[in-house]
Amino acid sequence: MKVGLIGFGKTGKAVATAILDNNELCLEWVLRKRTLLEHRSVPEFLGIQSDEPGLIYSSLTTSMEELLDKHPVDAIIDFSSDQGIYTYGEIAAKRGITIISAVSHYGEQEREFLKELAKQTVVFWSPNITLGVNYLLIASKFLKKIAPWVDIQIVEEHFREKAGVSGTAIKIAKVLDLEESDINSVRAGGIEGRHEVIFGFPYQTVRLIHESISREAFGNGVIFVAQNLAGKEKGLYNFESLLLPYFYN
Structure with missing residues (x-):
């Protein structure tokens, strides 16, 4: 091709x-x-x-x-x-x-x-x-469908100079019917990119994480x-x- x-x-x-x-x-x-x-x-x-x-x-x-x-x-x-x-x-x-x-x-x-x-x-x-982020999106969507009442928070981490909220984090929030206010942004050093979706169940927590290692x-x-x-x-x-x-x- x-x-x-x-x-x-x-x-x-x-x-x-x-x-x-x-x-x-x-x-x-x-x-x-x-x-x-x-x-x-x-x-x-x-x-x-x-x-x-x-x-x-x-x-x-x-x-x-x-x-x-x-x-x-x-x-x-x-x-x-x-x-x-x-x-x-x-x-x-x-x-x-x-x-x-x-x-x-x-x-x-x-x-x-x-x-x-x-x-x-x-x-x-x-x-x-990236394949990993999109797998995370689908897995998160399935888990939310199984337990629509679960508490969810999104954490996105990127390099210090990155402006605005991560577009990927916004996409995750949209897929899970969350608000942008449910996204927690961290800017520090040279972090390439990290997205975490936290599902807070009673007595247990599920974390789905994708971390970029290289472009x-x-x-x-x-x-x-x-x-x-x-x-x-x-x-x-x-x-x-x-x-x-x-x-x-």
């Missing part, structure tokens, strides 16, 4: 590394806004031995139409910003290219736009694309999603729609 990656920050670089290490996905190109590193080879830049093209392009000098004409792909993976979808969404959908978005926050307008794109192609969105976990999540979207009908997918069949098979 040929893929293009949008966004080449710290997480984008980790995702590119995971893709280059995978035999089923081929990194055709990376698109970023800045012209720094333009036309450089991603494998060379990351120091990875690979025959994949993985050239870096800038959206300031290369249009999406031009990029897709020269280097067509089967899927576009988005780790940019909430506005990134507008730079490629319609073009990708018209060409039947699968869209995999791992953007943390989308407003109502962007979410509606994703629904419109999903009428033309396969669209996937998850504010956290490569996002890359592993992308690979899982890309593999499980293969052959899907056009429509809007999330992690739950991909994981639930594993629970019942």
